Amino acid sequence: MKIFVQSRGRSPDFEYCWQPEVPPQLSNISSSIQSESPSVVLARFQGRLILLTTGLESPEKRDFRDRPIRHSVCWICSDNDYDEKEIRAIAVLALRGLLSVQVDKYVNLGGENGFEASFPELKSLSDSFLNEIESQRLPEEEYSKRIGKNSQALRHDLAYKLQQYSLPKGYELIVVSTGIKSEESLEKIGAWRSLSNLVKSENWRDVSKSEAQPPNFFVAAIAIVAAIVVVALILLVVLLHPFSPKPEVTPSPSQGMIRNEPEVEVNPEQVDQNSSIRDSTSLEKGLQSLEKDSIPSVK
Incomplete structure (x- = not known):
């Protein structure tokens, strides 16, 4: 087990x-809490169990402005049954508010960085409590994600479950208990159990997948309905106005042989003149016929 301590000097x-360095995977879990307030994060990453406790106020130590010095401790161990029991025991102490005084005993002012930590004693914090840690299988009804108000009642209820049952599998973030974190943020984090001062519910509230991601569900539903409406409109237009293609006209051979003669422009004066000539000719022929009829025939 590796231990990392954050504190400051006067x-x-x-x-x-x-000290001795920034713990690995810290960035993956610190964003889920308000590190200035008393917080607890229990997580599982890459075959390791990580327990981070922050905001552990010293009852006596003060900085140069007479503010309480706050300690943070991170424990990292292998994901096996024995180390899990140690991690769970320390998490139970933190949730019950018993860890601050214990840690403060082993973080003292002085040294090169302003404080010195006694790592062997910090590792043994769980020794006196290990015999009370059970490893029962978590009931099926307790496996779902739940969030609640960061109250003493829910912290003690969560501590009891960590004391009695093995950690649930399939979760990276297992426990998140912090100060200021919205319900929406906790739902996105998706821890097995999440507590925050901003949660209104005094009891545990289940967070199902459909509740955690309502926008995606409604967007998908709207898209499906819109697609159905568009298809229905297209079908309606086709039924009311069926498309009938115009038949292609193939010219017959006789039509193909017809030549279009150019139009001849007719002169009106010429038409009148021709008509007069035809009329005078007819008149002359009529007179000649009368003359023949008036002359007696010679026998």
């Missing part, structure tokens, strides 16, 4: 820092 020259 002087303004000694700000908050981690």
Whole structure:
């Protein structure tokens, strides 16, 4: 088991820092809490169990502005049955508010960075409590994600479950208990159990997948309905106005042989003149016929 401690010295020259170094995977879990307030995060990453406790106020130690010094401790161990029991025991102490005084005993002012931590004693914090940690199988009805108000009652209820049951499988973030974190943020985090001061529910509330992701469901439903409406409109238009293609006209051979003669422009004066000539000719022929009829025939 590896242990990492964050604290500070009394002087303004000694700000908050981690010893012996910044713990790995810290960025993956610190974003899920308000680190200034008393918080607990229990997680599983890459075959390791990680327990982070923050905001553990010292009852006596103060900084240069007479503010309580806050300690943070991170425990990292293998994901096996024995180490899990140790991690669960420390988490139970933290949720019951018993860890601050214990940690403060082993983090003292002084040294190169303003404080010194006694790592062997911090590792043995769970020894006196291990015999009370059970490893029963978690009931099926307790496996779902739940969130609730960060109240003493729910913290103690969660501590009892960690004391009695093995950690649920299939979760990276298992426990998140913090100060200021919205319900929406906790739902997105998706831990097995989440507590925050901003949650209104005094009891545990189940967070199902459909509740955690309502926008995606409604967007998909709207898209499906819109697609159905578009298809229905297209079918309606086709039924009311069926498309009948115009038949292709193939010219007959006789039609193909017809030549279009050019139009001849007719002169009106010429038409009148021709008509007069035809009329005078007819008149002459009529007179000649009368003359023949008036002459007696010679026998």
